[in-house]
Amino acid sequence: MKVENNQLRLQYLMYKKEYLKKVEEVLDSGWYVLGNEVKCFENEFAKYNDAKYCVGVASGLDALILAFEALHLNPGDEVIAPANTYIASIMGFTRNGLIPKFVEPDEFYNIDPLKIEEAIGPRTKAICVVHLYGQIANMPKIMEIAQKYNLKVIEDCAQSHGASINNKKCGTWGDVGCFSFYPTKNLGGFGDGGAIITNNQDIQEEIRMLRNYGSRKTYYFEKVGHNSRLDELQAGMLRVKLKHLDELTTLRRNDALRYIKEIKNPSIILPKMQFGETGHVFHLFVVQVENRDNFMNYCANNEIGLNIHYPQPPHLSDAYKHLGYGTGDFPITESIANKVVSIPLYSGIPSEQLDYVIDTLNNYTD
Incomplete structure (x- = not known):
């Protein structure tokens, strides 16, 4: 018997009629970037996670890059991060000129809270937590350490959509939660996509501006931003899958x-x-x-x-x-x-x- 490591087609077939209906709706709408589907998905994903805000972006890596940029850390600042992770978790902040301070994992493959405190130095400004393989990290202990040392906390939730501790979902413990919707993810789309959730209004407003070339008002630019927008078709398909x-x-x-x-x-x-x-x-x-x-x-x-x-x-x-x-x-x-x-x-x-x-x-x- 042949058994594939992963098979995406079966998930598609489960809800095929809903997906195809949504594709037709989006294509018929004539609006394909930053329209109603993105707005609705952002509201629905924020509600699913019990977060105030959600901003759709082009990928999980972009979510990390934009999140760290919106925190206004200084180049050369250190970010404590798990040594045991996918490299995108690290790229998300080194692209902002920040320096990784690696920490070993615990027996659950996530960053070991017992080793975080000893890694904190005078240049440490944030902790990047990765909920690896789908298991939420020890957020109560990590947040205790972060609050003690006044550190920002960014959660990489690319593999952990919906994982929780006492009904509090990953991505809502720290300052920002970053998600990927790459097709293999638990909430995977049909191409690249990502999102950021936060309860901080200033952070979400800046990320919305940064994802769209640094513009809040069409053709007026406040910063050198990015072209990182979740498209309407992916948002629509994700809305279907989020229901299930x-x-x-x-x-x-x-x-x-x-x-x-x-x-x-x-x-x-x-x-x-x-x-x-x-x-x-x-x-x-x-x-x-x-x-x-x-x-x-x-x-x-x-x-x-x-x-x-x-x-x-x-x-x-x-x-x-x-x-x-x-x-x-x-x-x-x-x-x-x-x-x-x-x-x-x-x-x-x-x-x-x-x-x-x-x-x-x-x-x-x-």
């Missing part, structure tokens, strides 16, 4: 819980949940294996699709070579990068395929 997001999350979470319950192989380290089921939306199901090449060959021979999220930490990339880090500087992060594997999980994965993956993994020997 909790349903899709339940499907994904139930399948992930089957993996946790039924994979019983001591050679495969399963993910842990820190804040119960609502704290994890399982954007990815990431396991660790000691001999990854052997495991991947075994799965390939059994036609099970795998992926690695992520094989190279940002501090070891050529993009950040100038920071002067080397192998061994963040051993926990580097160990994770050498062992993690993402096994198949997506909303609507057939139960017989889940059965096959579970049985095959239980028969794996290192």
